[in-house]
Amino acid sequence: MSDRQPQAVATTIGTASAPEPLVAIRALTKYYVRGDQLIPVLVDINLDVYEGDYIALMGPSGSGKSTLLNLVAGIDKPSSGEIRVAGIDIAELSDTELASWRSANVGFIFQFYNLMPVLTAFDNVELPLLLTQLTRRERRERVETALTLVGLADRKDHYPNELSGGQQQRVAIARALISDPTLIVADEPTGDLDRVTGGEILGLLERLNIELDKTIIMVTHDPKAASYADRIVYLKDGRIVHEMSEETDGLDKRSTRTIRAVMSELTD
Ligand code: ADP
Numbered sequence: 001m002s003d004r005q006p007q008a009v010a011t012t013i014g015t016a017s018a019p020e021p022l023v024a025i026r027a028l029t030k031y032y033v034r035g036d037q038l039i040p041v042l043v044d045i046n047l048d049v050y051e052g053d054y055i056a057l058m059g060p061s062g063s064g065k066s067t068l069l070n071l072v073a074g075i076d077k078p079s080s081g082e083i084r085v086a087g088i089d090i091a092e093l094s095d096t097e098l099a100s101w102r103s104a105n106v107g108f109i110f111q112f113y114n115l116m117p118v119l120t121a122f123d124n125v126e127l128p129l130l131l132t133q134l135t136r137r138e139r140r141e142r143v144e145t146a147l148t149l150v151g152l153a154d155r156k157d158h159y160p161n162e163l164s165g166g167q168q169q170r171v172a173i174a175r176a177l178i179s180d181p182t183l184i185v186a187d188e189p190t191g192d193l194d195r196v197t198g199g200e201i202l203g204l205l206e207r208l209n210i211e212l213d214k215t216i217i218m219v220t221h222d223p224k225a226a227s228y229a230d231r232i233v234y235l236k237d238g239r240i241v242h243e244m245s246e247e248t249d250g251l252d253k254r255s256t257r258t259i260r261a262v263m264s265e266l267t268d
């Protein structure tokens with residue numbers, strides 16, 4: 001670009017080619033104190049996540065994946081560094097502010113579903129909405145839409161123990177979506193499921209990403225699951241040691257060969 005271009009044009013072009021990340025993590029550290037020892041869990045993490053990204057966090061057991069996910073989701077607080085989500089540094093929020101930020105902005109999916117056993121599928125999905133101003137009728141419409149989306153409209157009156165693992169995870173996905181969060185975080189969402197059921201859940205997450213444009217960060221150690229993401233971030237000993245993406249590394253969707261190769265290098 002010529003340097004005689006008007007400033008405004010240059011700025012506009014600059015913005016268009018480099019959109020603001022939805023999540024910007026800078027110099028993030030997390031350590032635990034045990035006795036007089038500091039145990040580092042995450043060391044100097046820098047990561048940008050853009051709106052509409054689908055990121056898989058991989059790495060050996062104990063490498064800090066869940067800790068990083070929980071920090072981004074505002075479940076946990078960093079020891080130092082910044083986590084900006086949509087412009088807010090969530091590391092600076094008080095516990096109360098963080099709780100309300102979380103309920104408006106983040107949907108959670110866990111390995112073991114974390115449904116309330118005494119509530120029906122409908123009531124589990126409705127739960128996050130009880131904190132909002134929505135009327136009972138608006139809540140019901142939203143819950144029915146979410147349960148239909150995950151293919152469980154006909155199971156709304158079932159309790160978790162009357163549902164299969166895959167169905168329980170679908171309920172959990174409906175619950176994660178119900179507040180229309182910007183960000184969906186999932187920690188080993190297929191870790192407790194057989195391959196076929198896991199594949200269905202991955203297909204559903206992919207639809208949330210593509211059709212509803214949800215930004216997803218998923219922890220997994222399963223190369224098959226990671227192959228659904230468009231970017232893979234590898235952690236080892238609390239550091240980001242490798243990144244791959246569809247755009248820059250020609251990461252081949254549904255192909256697990258490269259993913260497996262990097263994984264086995266890291267676990268050596
Ligand atoms: P991953 O999800 O990759 O398996 P985690 O993020 O769960 O790893 O844990 C990373 C490291 O942090 C592990 O060594 C774990 O023992 C340690 N850790 C996690 N939570 C705590 C805690 N509350 N107190 C002390 N150490 C912890």
Ligand code: MG
Pocket residue numbers: 065066067219
């Ligand atoms: Mg973990």
